[in-house]
Amino acid sequence: MSAAPSSCVDLGWHMGAPSLAIDPDALSPARMRARFSGMRATGPTVNVWRGPGPASTLPYALRDDIDALAFVPLGAAAPMRWDASLAANHTDGIVVLHRGRIVYEHFDGPLQPHRPHVCMSVTKSLVGTLAAAEMVAGRIDPDAPVPVYVPELGASAWAEATVRQVMDMTTALHYDEDYGRADAEVWTYLRAAAQLPGMPAPAGSPVGVRDFLRTVRASGAHGEGFAYKTVNTEVLGWILCKVTGLPLERLVEERLWTPMGAEQDAFFVVDPRGHAGAGGAFSGALRDMARFGETMRCDGFFNGRQVVPEAAVADIRLGASPAHFARAGYALLPGWSYRHMWWMTHNAHGAYCARGIHGQNLYIDPKAEMVIARFASHPKAASANTDPTTLPAYQALAQHLLACP
Amino acid sequence: MSAAPSSCVDLGWHMGAPSLAIDPDALSPARMRARFSGMRATGPTVNVWRGPGPASTLPYALRDDIDALAFVPLGAAAPMRWDASLAANHTDGIVVLHRGRIVYEHFDGPLQPHRPHVCMSVTKSLVGTLAAAEMVAGRIDPDAPVPVYVPELGASAWAEATVRQVMDMTTALHYDEDYGRADAEVWTYLRAAAQLPGMPAPAGSPVGVRDFLRTVRASGAHGEGFAYKTVNTEVLGWILCKVTGLPLERLVEERLWTPMGAEQDAFFVVDPRGHAGAGGAFSGALRDMARFGETMRCDGFFNGRQVVPEAAVADIRLGASPAHFARAGYALLPGWSYRHMWWMTHNAHGAYCARGIHGQNLYIDPKAEMVIARFASHPKAASANTDPTTLPAYQALAQHLLACP
Numbered sequence: 001m002s003a004a005p006s007s008c009v010d011l012g013w014h015m016g017a018p019s020l021a022i023d024p025d026a027l028s029p030a031r032m033r034a035r036f037s038g039m040r041a042t043g044p045t046v047n048v049w050r051g052p053g054p055a056s057t058l059p060y061a062l063r064d065d066i067d068a069l070a071f072v073p074l075g076a077a078a079p080m081r082w083d084a085s086l087a088a089n090h091t092d093g094i095v096v097l098h099r100g101r102i103v104y105e106h107f108d109g110p111l112q113p114h115r116p117h118v119c120m121s122v123t124k125s126l127v128g129t130l131a132a133a134e135m136v137a138g139r140i141d142p143d144a145p146v147p148v149y150v151p152e153l154g155a156s157a158w159a160e161a162t163v164r165q166v167m168d169m170t171t172a173l174h175y176d177e178d179y180g181r182a183d184a185e186v187w188t189y190l191r192a193a194a195q196l197p198g199m200p201a202p203a204g205s206p207v208g209v210r211d212f213l214r215t216v217r218a219s220g221a222h223g224e225g226f227a228y229k230t231v232n233t234e235v236l237g238w239i240l241c242k243v244t245g246l247p248l249e250r251l252v253e254e255r256l257w258t259p260m261g262a263e264q265d266a267f268f269v270v271d272p273r274g275h276a277g278a279g280g281a282f283s284g285a286l287r288d289m290a291r292f293g294e295t296m297r298c299d300g301f302f303n304g305r306q307v308v309p310e311a312a313v314a315d316i317r318l319g320a321s322p323a324h325f326a327r328a329g330y331a332l333l334p335g336w337s338y339r340h341m342w343w344m345t346h347n348a349h350g351a352y353c354a355r356g357i358h359g360q361n362l363y364i365d366p367k368a369e370m371v372i373a374r375f376a377s378h379p380k381a382a383s384a385n386t387d388p389t390t391l392p393a394y395q396a397l398a399q400h401l402l403a404c405p
Numbered sequence: 406m407s408a409a410p411s412s413c414v415d416l417g418w419h420m421g422a423p424s425l426a427i428d429p430d431a432l433s434p435a436r437m438r439a440r441f442s443g444m445r446a447t448g449p450t451v452n453v454w455r456g457p458g459p460a461s462t463l464p465y466a467l468r469d470d471i472d473a474l475a476f477v478p479l480g481a482a483a484p485m486r487w488d489a490s491l492a493a494n495h496t497d498g499i500v501v502l503h504r505g506r507i508v509y510e511h512f513d514g515p516l517q518p519h520r521p522h523v524c525m526s527v528t529k530s531l532v533g534t535l536a537a538a539e540m541v542a543g544r545i546d547p548d549a550p551v552p553v554y555v556p557e558l559g560a561s562a563w564a565e566a567t568v569r570q571v572m573d574m575t576t577a578l579h580y581d582e583d584y585g586r587a588d589a590e591v592w593t594y595l596r597a598a599a600q601l602p603g604m605p606a607p608a609g610s611p612v613g614v615r616d617f618l619r620t621v622r623a624s625g626a627h628g629e630g631f632a633y634k635t636v637n638t639e640v641l642g643w644i645l646c647k648v649t650g651l652p653l654e655r656l657v658e659e660r661l662w663t664p665m666g667a668e669q670d671a672f673f674v675v676d677p678r679g680h681a682g683a684g685g686a687f688s689g690a691l692r693d694m695a696r697f698g699e700t701m702r703c704d705g706f707f708n709g710r711q712v713v714p715e716a717a718v719a720d721i722r723l724g725a726s727p728a729h730f731a732r733a734g735y736a737l738l739p740g741w742s743y744r745h746m747w748w749m750t751h752n753a754h755g756a757y758c759a760r761g762i763h764g765q766n767l768y769i770d771p772k773a774e775m776v777i778a779r780f781a782s783h784p785k786a787a788s789a790n791t792d793p794t795t796l797p798a799y800q801a802l803a804q805h806l807l808a809c810p
Contacts, residue, residue: 040452040672041679045445049519054459114454265670267445274446 029090033377036118036358037092037110039269039283043194046249046276048257048266048284056261056303058287058294061101065404071396074332074388082397085389089359090378092117093286097294097371098401107286109377114264116283117375120356123268123282124233126292128341130251131167131236132312139243142167149239152210157218158235165222166232166239167340168320172220177229179381188212189231193271208273209234225327226320226338230279233341237278248276260295261303262288280356286373293362293371317352317366319344332387349398357381361390368398434495438782441523441763442497442515444674444688448599451654451681453662453671453689461666461708463692463699466506470809476801479737479793487802490794494764495783497522498691502699502776503806512691514782519669521688522780525761528673528687529638531697533746535656536572536641537717544648547572554644557615562623563640570627571637571644572745573725577625582634584786593617594636598676613678614639630732631725631743635684638746642683653681665700666708667693685761691778698767698776722757722771724749737792754803764791773803 035042067083086094092111096104111117119126134140140149142164147154149163161171176184191201192212206212213234237248244251249268257266264285268276276282284292291302296316300308320337330336337344345351349367354360359376372394378386440447472488491499497516501509516522524531539545545554547569552559554568566576581589596606597617611617618639642653649656654673662671669690673681681687689697696707701721705713725742735741742749750756754772759765764781777799783791 038451040445040450041675042449044448045450046443047445047520052519114457115452270446 029377029379032379033090033092034110036375036377037112037115039116039118040267042269044270044274045267046247046270046274048249048253048268048282050262050265050288051253051258053261055263056291058097058291059101060105061098061103062105063098063103065400066096066104066397069393069396069400071392074392076388080389080393082393085393089386089389090376091359092375092377094372094374095286095290096397097290097297098405099369100294100298102287102290103401111286111375113287114285116264116266116285118280118356118360119282119284119289119354119375120280120358120360121230121233122289122354122356122360122362123278123280124230124341125354125362126252126256126282127233127237127240127248127278128167129296129308129312129316130240130255131163132315132340133255133309134240134243135163136309136311136315140239146235146239149242150235152214153235153238156214157216158213160218161222163236163239166235168324169226169228169232169338169341170224170320170324171222171227171229171232172218172224173227173229173231174217174219175229175231185216186230188215193277195269195277208271209275209277210238210273213238224324226325227328228338233279234277236341237276240278248278252282256292256295256307257284257288259303259305259307260288260291262291264288286375289362289373289375290371293364293373297364297366297369297371316340316342317344317350319346319352322346330384332384332391347395349395351394351398355383357383359383359386359390361386361394363394365394365398368401370398370401372397434782434784437784438495438497439515441780441782442517442520444521444523445672447674449675449679450672451652451675451679453654453658453673453687455667455670455693456658456663458666460668461696463502463696464506465510466503466508467510468503468508470805471501471509471802474798474801474805476797479797481793485794485798487798490798494791494794495781496764497780497782499777499779500691500695501802502695502702503810504774505699505703507692507695508806516691516780518692519690521669521671521690523685523761523765524687524689524694524759524780525685525763525765526635526638527694527759527761527765527767528683528685529635529746530759530767531657531661531687532638532642532645532653532683533572534701534713534717534721535645535660536568537720537745538660538714539645539648540568541714541716541720545644551640551644554647555640557619558640558643561619562621563618565623566627568641568644571640573729574631574633574637574743574746575629575725575729576627576632576634576637577623577629578632578634578636579622579624580634580636590621591635593620598682600674600682613676614680614682615643615678618643629729631730632733633743638684639682641746642681645683653683657687661697661700661712662689662693664708664710664712665693665696667696669693691780694767694778694780695776698769698778702769702771702774702776721745721747722749722755724751724757727751735789737789737796752800754800756799756803760788762786762788764788764795766791766795768799770799770803773806775803775806777802 069082070079093107146158157173177186192206266284269281295302295307299310300313320339322337325337343353349365351365354362359378361374363372474487475484498512551563562578582591595601597611671689674686700707700712704715705718725744727742730742748758754770756770759767764783766779768777
C-alpha cells in the first residue's frame with residue numbers, strides 16, 4: 001500500500017505452498033489471476049458460511065451509459081473511458097450499486113459471480129467494522145491499552161498502545177512493510193504465517209502470526225502519525241477473538257455474512273496455527289462484497305435488519321486525522337485519513353473505502369448513494385498502480401449518478 | 406478397508422500439513438474428530454459449488470421408534486440399541502431417509518448440518534457413478550484398455566487393464582495398501598499426494614498422484630479377483646477428466662451437486678499439482694450425501710430431474726462377482742461384491758453402499774426405500790471396526806421400516 005511499486009509479486013508472497021515449488025509458471029500474471037479467484041487451492045482455509053436462507057435480493061437496474069463515461073486518470077492529460085479502464089487496471093470483476101440496485105456488473109477471466117476472490121487488505125475493513133461494533137457496544141474500550149485484552153502482548157510493541165491507535169494504525173512499530181527490503185520484518189511475519197512457499201520459517205523463529213506479534217518492538221511514541229502496518233490488524237483480530245470468544249471466521253459469518261444474506265460462502269486463509277489472517281486473508285464473492293458495502297452505506301441496515309450497529313458506521317465515518325495521515329506520504333491520496341481500518345477520502349461526498357493490493361476495492365459514496373465492489377489482478381501490488389484509473393473513475397461515476405439519477 | 410486394524414491414524418496420513426508439526430495433540434481422537442469436520446483447514450482444496458438456486462426439499466417425518474430399535478452386533482451375543490450404537494461407533498452425524506423423508510437425524514461433536522465432513526472412500530462411489538454415467542452414454546468403453554483414455558499410463562500397471570477392471574478393482578497391482586507395512590507402496594502414493602505432513606516426498610520421487618500412478622507396476626493377471634486399491638480410483642478419476650475435459654470437482658458440481666439441489670458447497674482436498682483426490686478426498690454435508698443416496702435409490706431421478714442416467718444406476722446395481730470378491734477375505738462381508746466403486750451386499754433387499762475408513766457410510770436399501778448417510782470418527786481406520794455395530798443396525802432398521810411403514 002506504499003506509493004512505491006512492491007516487489008512482493010516477484011517474491012510470490014501471496015502464493016500458496018503447493019504449486020510454486022513444482023511449477024515455474026506459477027508466478028505468471030495469468031496464473032496469479034487464476035489464483036486470486038481460487039485461494040482455497042493455495043493452502044489451509046476456514047469457511048465462512050453464507051447461512052441457511054435464501055440470498056438477500058440485489059435487484060438489477062443495469063444502465064447502458066456507464067461504459068462510455070469519461071474521466072481523466074490521475075497524472076494523465078487525456079481522458080479514458082470507463083470500459084477501457086477495466087482492462088487497463090486488470091479488473092477481474094466489478095459491480096456498481098446505485099440506491100441498492102445493480103446498475104453495472106462486469107466479470108472477466110476466471111472470476112465468476114459465485115466464486116470468491118481474494119480481498120487482500122479489504123479484509124482489514126471487515127475486521128475494523130467488527131471491532132467498531134464491539135466498541136460501540138461497550139465491549140472494547142478504545143482507550144484501553146492492548147494488553148487489557150491480549151495479555152500475551154504485554155512485552156511487545158503494543159504494550160503501551162491503545163486499541164484506538166491499533167484501529168487507526170498510529171502505532172509506532174519497529175516493523176518495516178517494505179517488500180523491497182530483504183530484511184524487512186514483513187518477511188518474518190509472512191514466514192510465520194506460512195505465506196512464503198519454499199521459504200519456511202528458520203528454526204527458532206516464530207510459527208504462526210500471534211507468535212510473531214509477540215516479537216514486534218516499539219519504535220518511538222504511539223499516536224503521532226499514520227503508518228500502514230498490517231500487523232496492527234492482526235492485533236485487532238486477536239483482540240476481537242479474545243473479547244468475543246469466537247474465531248474471526250465465525251465473527252464474519254455470524255455478524256456479517258449470514259445476517260446480510262450473502263449468496264455464497266466465503267473463507268479465510270489460515271496460518272500454521274489455524275488462525276484466520278485478519279490483515280488480508282479473506283476471500284468473498286463480488287456481489288457479497290457489494291452487499292457489505294451497501295450495508296455500510298445504509299448505516300448498517302440491510303436485508304431487513306440492523307447488521308452493523310448504526311453507531312459503529314457513524315463512528316467510522318467520523319474519519320481520523322488527515323494531518324496524521326499526511327505523514328505517510330501517499331501522494332495520490334491528499335487530505336485522506338485512516339479510521340477503524342477504513343480509508344476516508346474526506347471529499348465532498350463523504351466517500352470512504354476498503355483497499356487491498358493488486359487492485360481490490362470497496363468504495364462507498366454516501367452522497368451519490370453508490371457502492372462499488374471491485375476485484376483485480378494488477379501484476380503490481382501497490383494501490384498506487386491502480387489508483388490513477390480507479391479513483392477518478394469512481395468519482396466521475398458518482399457525479400454522473402447524481403446528475404442523471 | 407482391510408479386515409486388520411490399520412495403523413494409518415497413528416501415522417497421521419489423513420492429517421493436514423500445518424498443525425501436525427507444531428502440535429503434539431494433533432493426533433488425539435478429539436482433534437481428529439474436529440479435523441474430519443474441517444478438512445479445508447488441513448491444506449489446499451477446490452470447491453464444489455452447490456449451485457444458484459434453493460436447496461431441494463428433504464421433508465421431515467421424524468420417527469420416535471428408532472432409538473430403541475434393537476439389533477445384535479456382528480460377533481456379539483447381546484443386543485444393542487440403535488441410539489447406543491451411535492456412541493459406540495463414534496458417529497458424528499447420521500440421517501435416515503425413508504421414502505425420501507427424513508425419519509431420523511442426529512448430529513454430534515463439531516459436525517453441524519451445514520458443515521462438510523470428510524467422506525474418505527465414499528468419494529470413490531461418486532467417481533464410480535460419474536464413470537458409469539459416461540459409460541452408459543458411450544463415452545467410456547468399459548472394455549477398452551486404460552491407455553486409450555490416458556496414454557500417460559501406457560507403461561504402467563494399467564497398460565493392459567480395462568476400464569471395467571479398474572472400476573471393479575480387479576486389477577493386479579504391485580501396490581500394497583497395508584498401512585502397517587512401512588515400505589508399502591501406499592506411503593509413496595500418500596507422499597506424492599502431500600498427505601503425509603512432515604514426510605515430504607524424497608528428491609526424485611513422484612510429485613502428485615498422477616506422477617505416482619505412472620510408476621505402479623502390474624503383478625499378475627488382471628481380472629481374476631477383487632483387490633481394494635485406492636489407486637484404481639485415481640486412475641478412474643484421471644480417465645473421467647480426460648473424457649470430459651473437466652476436473653473432478655467440476656464434474657461433481659455440474660453433474661451431481663448442482664442438479665440434485667445440494668444445500669451446501671462441498672470440496673475436494675487436492676494434491677500438489679492441484680488435482681482433486683478421487684480416492685477419498687471429498688467432503689460434503691451430511692444431508693447432501695443423503696440427497697445423493699436418494700438420487701441413487703430413485704434410479705437417478707431426484708429434484709425433478711434425471712440427475713444420474715437410469716441405466717448407470719441399473720448397471721451399478723447389477724453387482725459384480727462375489728467369487729472375485731471372496732478372494733479378498735472380508736470376513737464380515739460374506740457374499741458381497743464390488744461394482745463401479747460401490748459395495749454390493751447382494752442381500753434380499755438389493756442393498757448397496759459406499760464406505761470410507763473411520764466409519765463413513767452411504768447405505769441404500771431399495772426394497773426398504775431407505776437411505777442412510779453417516780459420518781463418523783472412529784479412532785481406528787478399517788471399516789471392520791464399525792461394521793459390527795452398523796451393518797446389522799441398518800438391516801434391522803430396514804426390516805422395521807418394511808414392517809411398520
